[in-house]
Amino acid sequence: xxxxxxxxxxxxxGPLPDGSYDVIVVDAQVEGDHLVVEVTLLEGDAKGSxxxxxxxAAVAGYADPIGxxxxxxxxxxxxxxxxxxxxx
Numbered sequence: 001x002x003x004x005x006x007x008x009x010x011x012x013x014g015p016l017p018d019g020s021y022d023v024i025v026v027d028a029q030v031e032g033d034h035l036v037v038e039v040t041l042l043e044g045d046a047k048g049s050x051x052x053x054x055x056x057a058a059v060a061g062y063a064d065p066i067g068x069x070x071x072x073x074x075x076x077x078x079x080x081x082x083x084x085x086x087x088x
Contacts, residue, residue: 016046017084021075023084026050028065035065037084039075053077053084 023039030036036054041047053075073086 016024016041016049016051016075016077018077018079019044021046021077023051023073023075025068025073026070027084028060028068037065037068039073039084041075051082053082 002060021044022042024042024082026040027038028035031054036052038050038052039047041051067084071086071088073084076085081088
């Protein structure tokens, strides 16, 4: 995942800084041809913040977004662009 990302207004009022963050999936849904996954950050200054990450549904490869709920992973942000990798 990682297309059409959004990391605005995270934590203390700005975009999420570059780095790696442990996350848990709290919501996932298909919107048109995109899969939107919301994750909660589990560490750092923005701990508890929710970040939305999107990908085309075909790229994401998940038929049932509800199956993603509760999954853990790492959200890596480089140059302001997030990439979500699930632990599964």
